[in-house]
Amino acid sequence: MIVKKTPEQIERMxxxxxxxxxxxxxLRSKCHPGVTTADLDAAAERFITAQGAExxxxxxxxxxxxxxxxxxxxxxxxIPGAYELKRGDIVSLDVGVTKDGWVADAAITVPVGPITPQxxxxxxxxxxxxxxxxxxxRPHNHLGDVSAAVQRQVESRGLSIIRSLVGHGIxxxxxxxxxxxxxxxxxxxPQLEPGMVLAIEPMVNAGGPEVRVGDDNWAVYSADxxxxxxxxxxxxxxxxxxxxxxxxxxx
Numbered sequence: 215m216i217v218k219k220t221p222e223q224i225e226r227m228x229x230x231x232x233x234x235x236x237x238x239x240x241l242r243s244k245c246h247p248g249v250t251t252a253d254l255d256a257a258a259e260r261f262i263t264a265q266g267a268e269x270x271x272x273x274x275x276x277x278x279x280x281x282x283x284x285x286x287x288x289x290x291x292x293i294p295g296a297y298e299l300k301r302g303d304i305v306s307l308d309v310g311v312t313k314d315g316w317v318a319d320a321a322i323t324v325p326v327g328p329i330t331p332q333x334x335x336x337x338x339x340x341x342x343x344x345x346x347x348x349x350x351x352r353p354h355n356h357l358g359d360v361s362a363a364v365q366r367q368v369e370s371r372g373l374s375i376i377r378s379l380v381g382h383g384i385x386x387x388x389x390x391x392x393x394x395x396x397x398x399x400x401x402x403x404p405q406l407e408p409g410m411v412l413a414i415e416p417m418v419n420a421g422g423p424e425v426r427v428g429d430d431n432w433a434v435y436s437a438d439x440x441x442x443x444x445x446x447x448x449x450x451x452x453x454x455x456x457x458x459x460x461x462x463x464x465x
Contacts, residue, residue: 216383216391218409223316224450224459227385227411231318231448231459233265234311238322238462241281241309245324247301251283254307255294262311270310270317270388277432282308282321284433289376289417289425289442290321291432301327304337306444310388317388319413320460321446333441336373336420340443343367343396343416351414351449351456355406361398364416368396374423376442379434381415384448406451411459415446 219227240261241254259280262269269280277293284292284306285299292306299305308321323337347364368375381394392404396416419425421440428435436442450457 216404216410217385218407219385219411219450220409224409224411226314226316227318227448227450228459230267230311230313230316231320231461233262233267233313234309234318234320234460235462235464237261237309237311238307238320241307242322242324245299245305245326247299247326249299251285251292251294251297251305254283255279255281258309267311267313270312270319274388284308284444287436287439287442289419289434289436290379290444291434293430293432299326302329304329304333304441304443306442308444308446315386317384317386318448318460319384319388319446320448320462321415321444322462323443323445332420335371336418336441336443339368339371339373340416340418341445343418344414344445344447347414347416348447348449348456348458351406351412351451353406353408353451353453356401356403357392357394357406358398358402359400360412360414361395362400365397368416368418374419374421376417376419376423376425378425379417381413381446384411384413408451408453410451412449412451413446414449415444417444418442
């Protein structure tokens with residue numbers, strides 16, 4: 215069952231999303247060689263707490279970090295730790311913020327200094343796919359329109375959608391219905407209505423689509439060791455069209 219939110223509830227989610235977006239922009243500015251993913255985690259926790267909010271991920275299903283920090287071939291769910299960022303790395307930063315009981319969730323993948331043309335294309339295409347999917351989050355469209363838009367953008371550039379990982383509904387809980395695959399057919403799935411709020415999150419490999427789970431049972435890697443990218447918005451379906459509640463793309 216997809217739980218629709220009232221306009222007032224969407225505003226509360228937007229308040230969480232504003233904190234989340236500022237946190238991601240702050241973390242992006244700290245991604246320099248020699249910085250550890252634990253350093254980023256600590257900075258995020260300090261920032262979120264200072265805003266009177268909570269890091270949604272900390273303790274969620276036993277996850278030990280305040281953020282997920284996933285470098286290079288790690289797609290998602292990286293536990294922050296001793297890994298030091300290196301020049302030429304890419305690192306995916308996924309942050310959830312809860313304020314007054316409402317959750318916002320978003321992610322970016324950040325270059326650490328100059329990166330290869332292949333890595334730059336991966337980041338650009340994955341971000342473009344997110345924007346393409348978000349544009350379809352409007353009344354009378356179907357969930358399949360969102361999924362198909364993401365898939366078209368990625369596969370037209372020769373990159374691979376990770377089919378075993380999906381986006382999700384979001385609200386008072388981090389994960390609500392519906393699941394949102396990053397592939398599909400236009401016109402299929404539930405019809406979108408005002409008040410639905412979706413966490414749209416393309417996860418893309420530069421190589422094949424297969425993934426594997428690491429020894430810690432959290433981190434997910436590309437199976438072939440190719441670079442991976444992850445971008446995410448929390449998006450509300452409104453009468454006026456899609457509204458991004460986590461506007462990390464706005465400077």
